[in-house]
Amino acid sequence: MNMFAYIILSALCSLPQTTEKAAPPAKSVIEIWVWGGPSQLETFDPKPNAPAEYNNKYKAIPTNVSGIEISEMLPNLAKHADKYSIIRTMTHRHNGHETASYLMQTGREPGSGRVFPAIGALVAFYKGMDYKGDLPPYVILTKPKGRFAEEGFLGEKFKPLVTGGNPNAARFSVDGITPPGGLSQADISMQFEALDKFDNFRKYNQIPALSLFDAAGKEAFRKMNGTAAKVFDLSQESDEIRNRYGRNEFGQACLTARRLVEAGVPYITINAQGWDSHKKHFETMKKKTAEMDQALAALLEDLAQKNLLDSTIVWWSGEFGRTPKIQWEAPWNGGRNHYAKCFSALIAGGGFKGGKVIGVSDSVAGTVVSRPVAPQDLLGSILERCGIDPDSEFPAFTGVKEPLLPKESKEGRLREIYPENIKCGGEK
Amino acid sequence: MLSVKQIFICAVILTGIPLFSQNIYLKSKKTEIISQFDKLLAELWLDENISPANEASDCVMVRRLYIDLAGRVPTPAEALSYIGDKNKDKQSELVKKLLNTEEHAMFMTMRYGDELRIKSEFPINLWPNAAFLYTRTIFEALKNNMPYDKFAACMILSDGSNFRNGYANFFRAVPQKNAENAADAAAKFLLGKPLNELSYWQRKKFLNTFEGIRFKSTREWKEEIVYFTGNDTRQTLLNDIVKEKDFSLNAVKRTWRWIFGSDNVHPEITDFLADRFRSNKYDIRDLLYTICTSAAYRSGSICDGDYQKNAQMGAVYPMRRLDAEVLADSIAQITNMPVTYSSVIPEPFSYYKGRAAALPDGSITDKFLLIFGRPSRDSGAADERKSIITAEQRLYLFNSSALNNQLNNILRKKIKKEKDKLTALYLLFYSRKPTAAERKTFHEMGKKVKSWKLLNRMPWVLLNSGEFLFQH
Structure with missing residues (x-):
């Protein structure tokens, strides 16, 4: 709304004034980086009515939000669809891991001659100003994502702490902390x-x-x-909770992420590797989705129970999705290739509305039918919900006179799931 | 007959000097003034009323030379052979010997590679095999001690395929493929200044020279041909620039920075070296020899007075943290546990086992090198290398499991058969034997906590000490 329209509107609506306050910004972000590119069909955009060469006869199941169905591989997440929104129309043009990752992490086309900072480093930079914890403001569990997904020209200080170690081990040993x-x-x-x-x-x-x-x-x-060291001591959690997240590396990493949120760390990435299922796709997906489904459902439930979900954004995405048509021929023997034209992402918490689906893909989840979402739209929405203006310029010390993210696409940021303003009624 | 030791003890008793009051890092005399360059330094010190540091002791000098010229600490054998050498010219002889090793050429290749942005993919989309060839080409030039003016000409006048002519990557390893970027790269390398810091006329000259630069691809994946259209005036530009004082001065300042950690140095010092560099036909090794045998280099790193000012005047060898690669390579050598470095950019991933200093591509790295501030090679600016020590680095050294695994290998394997393990450890980490006082501390503390327990943690103790982590 431009200023002029706003003045007219507020003049017209001289109602008993309820002042509106913007919902408070999110305090922390948990990024679940599904490195390799997860299949949209076996996760959040199932196509049960498509021919078998697309869906391999996998079915969709209803969720606790009527009208939303997800893959049968995610029975636990189906119980929590009210907590998250699904984006079914992520789209860009890079089908190589590193270029696509750079784009999904920074919102920038590769090849500009500069290494832009990843969203984690940006949030860490701005949120880090008020953050006083002993841990760095940007923590990655457990393996590094590579330089194209780190601090870029923001410099050394915003390099993430990469924990190393195994959170599922008897003692989660974090290089440099424990x-x-x-x-x-x-x-x-x-x-x-x-x-x-x-x-x-x-x-x-x-x-x-x-x-x-x-x-x-x-x-x-x-x-x-x-x-700092105590945050990584998972023995302080009950067995019941630890089991709920799943006794595997990914599950315990999700639990650690919740503990990091409690410690005030502004940005946490879980680098979930192993989703690059060129071969034996369905075997891989069965194993990976089972762990992911259990842990992510537990994380959302746990955050909600602890009243942390409203202040914590959880987002889940890979650098791209996978080809809708299954490659049964040798050497793939039932694989799916890289596919950036249309893929799914998930966003929850931090004030974002749950129980919504953004965008419509075609009958095989291969092209965007309506409401495409560009990488900078997704990243911009996250920044905006963190109280950081994506259109503002990089801090002066970088010497980069450009906005934090490229201009949003025509369809724009995910305003349809932004929180309603909070009414603080009646005070005039 | 009295033994040497007894004579020494008698002397101590007679002269009343308490035993071991002598500093093990310094000789008891001021740095000797030998060369023409030393005389210049001595005059400067006199003028500025500076009291220079005492001369560095042998154990400091052998460590310093190996670190600065070979990029690693000396082995115990190398250290002992220098310390035991009675030849009075042993310092300059070791400099000469090290300058002629391939290891030295490799280490200097790393230094140039930082400045020339040798890395694959982000942010300049150089393909790994071009980065490898570029590194190899520079290594060959340095190994053969190519005169610096010729070395510069190889870069500035290069063209052709960047997969066949390594030097052609001089114009390829820039943010954008255009005249401005080529001119900027040339200005930085030749004069040590970016294009926008040159005078108006000089900037124009550079821009005009590279106006005709063009790039084209071939049928080979990611290969590019660098060529020039129109009148190619690069040779004229080069002839003019080489005559300028800044051309030699830039080479001298760069070298001084590599050796002393900063080029904030009195201009008379660099002017003298630049003159000598020019009259000695741009001999890179001779320049390093002059610096590393000078009184400035032979000075200790501990002194009274204003430390910063003394460093500026070449009156103290400034202490600084070991560079990331030097630290990694030294730890690998001490523990006999080489590290595998990798690059996930681009596929297929690269793996490289061996010296960190020899990595041919800035994208091949590991967590250790990232934490300890190895330059990202994005811009090529000198300040990309971080030499300060941070809490994060110390936490890593305190607690890293990977490092702990390496350290455990010392007592379990490397020095398993040594009788005097404390001496063996001191030689590995400090390039010297423990003093009597240090032995005493070890025995006293060992009595309290059990000496085998203390010994087990000694590799960790020595690694985390200032004496090991700092170049001094």
């Missing part, structure tokens, strides 16, 4: 005492580089013994 396995508390105290005694350079503290070294050491020691 001490390596096999050491007792006594060993650890002893080695720090020894470091004090043996490091001769401590007495040259007036040399500038060494005084920084000393300060960095003190800060590191404080962080190591502060709250």
Whole structure:
């Protein structure tokens, strides 16, 4: 609405004034990065009526929102459709993993000569200004996504902490936060005492580089013994909760993500690998979707129960989807290839409305019929819900005089699922 | 007959100097003034009323030379052979020896690669085999000690396929394929300044020269041909630039930065070296030899007075954290556990096992190199390399499981058969033996916590100490 229209409208509606306040911005984001490209047909855009060479006779099941059906591979998520909205018409033109990932992470076409920051680094940058926790503002569980999905020209400081380790192991060992396995508390105290005694350079503290070294050491020691390490101690959760998320790497990573949200970390990525199902697609999907379905459903339920869902955005997407037609010929033997023309994503929480479907794909989930969603529309919506204006310029120190994201597409950001403004009625 | 040791003890008693008051990092005398360059330094110090650091001790010097010229700490054998050498010219001889190794050429290739943005894909879409060839081409030139003016000409005058002529990637490894980017790359390499910092006339000259640059693809995937249309005036530009003082000065400042960590240095120092560089036919190795045998280089890293100012005047060797690649390679050498680096950009993924300093492509990396500020090679600017030490880095060194696995290999395998394990560890990490005081500390603490337990954690202790993590 432009300013002029707004003035006229507000003049016309001189009703008993209920002031409207925008819903508060989200505090944290959990990104489930489905690296490799998940099939839209076996997840959120099933086509039970398509020929078998497309759906391999997989069915759709109803959800707890009437009119919305998802793949039978996701029975748990079907019980929570009121909590999320499905985007069935994500679309772009890059069918290579790295170019597509760069686009889905930064909203930018590759090849501009600059490495733009990924959305995680952007949120970490802006939200990080108020964030005072011991952990970095951008944490990736558990493996790095590669430089095309990181801090770009924002620089070093916004590089994510990549945990490494296995959250499903008896002790989730996080490189740089928790001490390596096999050491007792006594060993650890002893080695720090020894470091004090043996490091001769401590007495040259007036040399500038060494005084920084000393300060960095003190800060590191404080962080190591502060709250940071406890966040990764999953033994503090009950068995019931741990089992609900699923006793596998992905499930426990989702549980860790919830703990990170509780610790105030603004941006968390779960790098869910292994979705590049060129061969034996259906075997892969059965295993992967079972873990994903259980963990994601548990995460949404858990966040809702803890009253965290309204302030936490959860989004799920790969860099692209997969070819609708199944390749039965050798060497694929039942595989699906990379496919960016039309694929699905999921968004929940942080004020976004649940129980909605955005966009319509054709009868085989192969082309967009209506309401295409460009990568910058999805990313822009997330930024906007975090209280960050996607059209504002990059911070001055970067020297990049461009908006955070390219201009939204004609159909635009996902305003149809933005929260209604909160009415604070009656005060005049 | 009295042994040497007894004589020493007698001397100590007679002169009243307490035992081990001597600093193990410094000699007891000021740095010796030997060459013409040293005399210039000494005069500067006198003028500015600076008291220079004492000369660095042997164990410091051998470590320093291997780190600066070979990109890793010396092995115990290399360290002991230098420390035990009675030859008074051993410092300059080791410099000469190291400058002639392939390892040195490889390490310098890494330094040039940072500046020339040698990396595949993001953000400049160079294909990995072009990055590999470019690296290899520079390595060959440095190995043969190609004069610097000729080296620059190879870049500036290059054309043809970027898969066949490595130098042609000089124009390919830029953000955008156009005259402005080519001119900018040339200005940065030749004069150390981006195009927009040149004078109006000079900028115009550069832009005009590269106006005719063109690129075309071939039937080979991602191969590109660099060629020039119209009147090619690159040779004229090059002839003019080589005559300029800034051409030599830029090479000198770059080299000074590689050795001392910063090019914030008194102009008389760099002017002297630039003159010498020019009159010695742009001999890169001679320049390094002059720097690394100078009084500035032989100075210790500990001094009284204003440290920053002393560093600027070449009166102290400035302490700084080891570079990411040097640190990684040194740890791999000390532990006998080489690391595998990888690139997921583009498919098919690349894997590379070996020296971090030898990685032919900036996209091939690992978590360690990322944390310790290896340059991203996006812009090629010197400040892409981060040499400060952060809390995150110290946390990683304290706690990394990967590092812990490497460290465990030392006692379990590498020095399993050594009798004196404490000495073996000190030689591996510090390139020196432990002092009597350090042995005493070890025994005293060992009594309290059991010495085998303490010994087990000593690799961690030495790794995390300033003496290991800093170039000094």
